[in-house]
Amino acid sequence: SLSDRLNLVFKKLKGHGRLSEANIQEALKDVRMALLEADVNFKVVKDFVEKVKIKAVGKDVLESLTPGQQFIKIVKDELTSILGGEAAGLNLGAKPPAPIMVVGLQGSGKTTTIAKLAKYLKAKGRTPYLVPADVYRPAAILQLRKLAKEINVDAFEDDAFKNPQEICKEALRIAGIKGYDTLLVDTAGRLHIDEPLMSELKQLKEILKPREILFVADAMTGQDAVNTAAGFNAVLDITGVILTKLDGDARGGAALSMTAVTGKPIKFVGIGEKVDAIEPFYPDRLAGRILG
Amino acid sequence: AFSSGMSRQEMIDALEETLITADIGVNVCSKMLEGLKNKPWTKDVGELKGYLKEAISNILKNCQSPLQPLALSHKPFVIMAVGVNGVGKTTTIGKLAAKFKADGKDVLLAAGDTFRAAAIEQIEVWAKRTGCDLIKQSHGGDPAAVAFDAVKAAVARDVDILILDTAGRLHTKTNLMDELKKIKRIINREISDAPHEILLVLDASTGQNALNQARMFNEAVGITGIALTKLDGTAKGGIVVAIADELKIPIRYIGVGETVEDLQDFDAKGFVEALI
Numbered sequence: 001s002l003s004d005r006l007n008l009v010f011k012k013l014k015g016h017g018r019l020s021e022a023n024i025q026e027a028l029k030d031v032r033m034a035l036l037e038a039d040v041n042f043k044v045v046k047d048f049v050e051k052v053k054i055k056a057v058g059k060d061v062l063e064s065l066t067p068g069q070q071f072i073k074i075v076k077d078e079l080t081s082i083l084g085g086e087a088a089g090l091n092l093g094a095k096p097p098a099p100i101m102v103v104g105l106q107g108s109g110k111t112t113t114i115a116k117l118a119k120y121l122k123a124k125g126r127t128p129y130l131v132p133a134d135v136y137r138p139a140a141i142l143q144l145r146k147l148a149k150e151i152n153v154d155a156f157e158d159d160a161f162k163n164p165q166e167i168c169k170e171a172l173r174i175a176g177i178k179g180y181d182t183l184l185v186d187t188a189g190r191l192h193i194d195e196p197l198m199s200e201l202k203q204l205k206e207i208l209k210p211r212e213i214l215f216v217a218d219a220m221t222g223q224d225a226v227n228t229a230a231g232f233n234a235v236l237d238i239t240g241v242i243l244t245k246l247d248g249d250a251r252g253g254a255a256l257s258m259t260a261v262t263g264k265p266i267k268f269v270g271i272g273e274k275v276d277a278i279e280p281f282y283p284d285r286l287a288g289r290i291l292g
Numbered sequence: 293a294f295s296s297g298m299s300r301q302e303m304i305d306a307l308e309e310t311l312i313t314a315d316i317g318v319n320v321c322s323k324m325l326e327g328l329k330n331k332p333w334t335k336d337v338g339e340l341k342g343y344l345k346e347a348i349s350n351i352l353k354n355c356q357s358p359l360q361p362l363a364l365s366h367k368p369f370v371i372m373a374v375g376v377n378g379v380g381k382t383t384t385i386g387k388l389a390a391k392f393k394a395d396g397k398d399v400l401l402a403a404g405d406t407f408r409a410a411a412i413e414q415i416e417v418w419a420k421r422t423g424c425d426l427i428k429q430s431h432g433g434d435p436a437a438v439a440f441d442a443v444k445a446a447v448a449r450d451v452d453i454l455i456l457d458t459a460g461r462l463h464t465k466t467n468l469m470d471e472l473k474k475i476k477r478i479i480n481r482e483i484s485d486a487p488h489e490i491l492l493v494l495d496a497s498t499g500q501n502a503l504n505q506a507r508m509f510n511e512a513v514g515i516t517g518i519a520l521t522k523l524d525g526t527a528k529g530g531i532v533v534a535i536a537d538e539l540k541i542p543i544r545y546i547g548v549g550e551t552v553e554d555l556q557d558f559d560a561k562g563f564v565e566a567l568i
């Protein structure tokens with residue numbers, strides 16, 4: 001593990017009371033390697049290592065720690081702070097219904113995540129209404145409706161409405177009448193470089209005026225995470241990220257890439273295929289996982 | 293970005309960035325850059341990239357092996373699509389069905405994902421679109437039972453090709469990998485040598501974890517081919533280089549979109565040109 005490697009690096013530096021540019025060179029290389037292996041984006045790693053170097057040079061090593069432990073603490077603290085310091089919740093505001101738009105690339109876990117969020121919000125006493133606005137993928141609307149039934153939550157069911165814009169308008173209208181306090185809108189997976197589909201999302205944002213625009217991203221995404229997150233953020237000004245499939249063994253470096261490039265917080269993580277497999281995001285846990 | 297005024301080290305650093313951001317991975321990248329040291333030095337970026345492309349092509353050329361010719365060797369030729377969640381298995385099956393039908397083959401599909409909501413209905417749409425019959429059972433049933441049914445039907449109906457869909461599953465879930473082994477055993481018991489192709493579907497935007505996926509799926513059921521999807525995005529899919537290097541598995545297809553025609557035979561040369 002990285003901490004084992006770093007402890008070894010610093011063993012040779014015993015007796016130094018202070019971290020210097022010279023004695024952390026090797027350690028910085030190891031950190032860089034660990035982050036690249038963890039799929040953190042190349043440029044993000046460069047900036048991160050530079051930040052760590054600035055924080056570490058000249059630092060007194062605390063009495064209770066070895067230089068290696070001191071260095072690891074600096075790295076982990078820096079990583080945790082970029083990842084968002086502490087778990088950011090949903091800002092659903094006062095006036096119902098609070099629309100939440102869920103967006104992202106194909107297959108990242110949006111539809112499943114909406115069901116998980118709905119179950120989570122219902123347990124907190126809210127009244128979610130699911131809106132299937134993916135008219136492209138075969139059986140996408142059916143998928144969300146089946147999940148809605150599974151968690152005993154209502155879903156927009158009027159098949160007369162054929163395009164996402166109309167579906168959203170009508171669902172908002174119904175939610176207002178029937179008094180649902182949260183709208184969860186499922187959108188089709190799409191590439192950030194698909195201009196017509198990205199402008200469709202812009203239109204949905206104008207119709208919904210969402211309280212949250214959540215970018216659902218796969219935890220195993222590699223270097224491309226900076227491009228997709230930046231792309232969606234540039235068009236929509238997302239309010240947060242949900243990282244899915246963290247129940248696998250991907251290190252999850254994409255999380256650092258995405259928060260670094262968008263400045264937006266990770267709000268939840270998906271940890272399984274079932275509708276209860278969601279939990280709030282804990283930055284220090286993910287930091288440990290990324291470092292390996 | 294490259295410029296003519298760069299020093300040798302700056303050139304190497306810029307090439308490293310190009311390789312890493314293509315998801316080539318740290319180990320393959322350092323091996324490639326080591327290899328550069330044995331080449332005559334040049335300031336010409338095109339020439340340096342040429343050396344790297346050559347090294348990558350040498351790894352990939354042994355993995356360019358199309359499925360089409362093989363499909364005639366057994367009847368029914370049984371293909372099983374496997375992979376982690378959301379990579380594009382079901383969609384790829386739909387595209388494959390269309391491709392084989394266009395070649396005049398008789399194709400049968402099987403709805404082997406009995407777990408995920410509306411998975412059966414999803415492949416049903418693809419079956420209708422491509423004019424293929426579909427073997428399915430009820431949601432929540434045993435996928436091995438669907439596989440058994442499908443193989444029996446494929447033989448009875450004398451089809452050319454049977455393609456079985458399976459539920460997405462993380463390679464780290466032992467019980468789900470055991471389930472996959474069971475499905476393979478069931479098929480193999482009914483038709484010796486089957487499944488003739490176990491196609492691992494990988495998402496081009498996946499990072500280093502794709503190597504773990506390939507290793508674990510290969511260890512569990514033996515992977516005979518790879519389909520790399522979503523190459524129409526900005527991800528380069530460089531992780532297949534490490535997979536090719538270590539496991540030598542043929543890369544059959546690339547997915548370049550969501551419609552039925554968006555499947556191409558893997559072309560190593562074109563892939564390498566787009567990679568760096």
Ligand SMILES: Nc1nc2c(ncn2[C@@H]2O[C@H](COP(=O)(O)OP(=O)(O)OP(=O)(O)O)[C@@H](O)[C@H]2O)c(=O)[nH]1
Pocket residue numbers: 104105106107108109110111112113134137140187188189190244245246247248269270271272273277377378408460462
């Ligand atoms: N293991 C695991 N699987 C997940 C998780 N979240 C979603 N999935 C699975 O990932 C696959 C894709 O999920 P979907 O909800 O269909 O993804 P999507 O983003 O809506 O896909 P598109 O609508 O096609 O873009 C399904 O097999 C889900 O069960 C997770 O946290 N862990």
Ligand SMILES: Nc1nc2c(ncn2[C@@H]2O[C@H](COP(=O)(O)OP(=O)(O)OP(=O)(O)O)[C@@H](O)[C@H]2O)c(=O)[nH]1
Pocket residue numbers: 106107137189191375376377378379380381382383384405408411458459460461493521522523524525546547548549550554
């Ligand atoms: N852009 C693009 N999207 C693709 C490609 N292949 C599949 N998709 C999309 O990826 C999403 C997931 O595809 P599925 O076929 O449902 O994936 P899967 O592996 O069967 O998913 P699970 O069964 O849930 O594990 C869908 O939105 C597809 O349209 C591709 O080559 N390019």
Ligand SMILES: [Mg+2]
Pocket residue numbers: 110111112134140186187188189
């Ligand atoms: Mg969906």
Ligand SMILES: [Mg+2]
Pocket residue numbers: 381382383405411457458459460
């Ligand atoms: Mg599927």
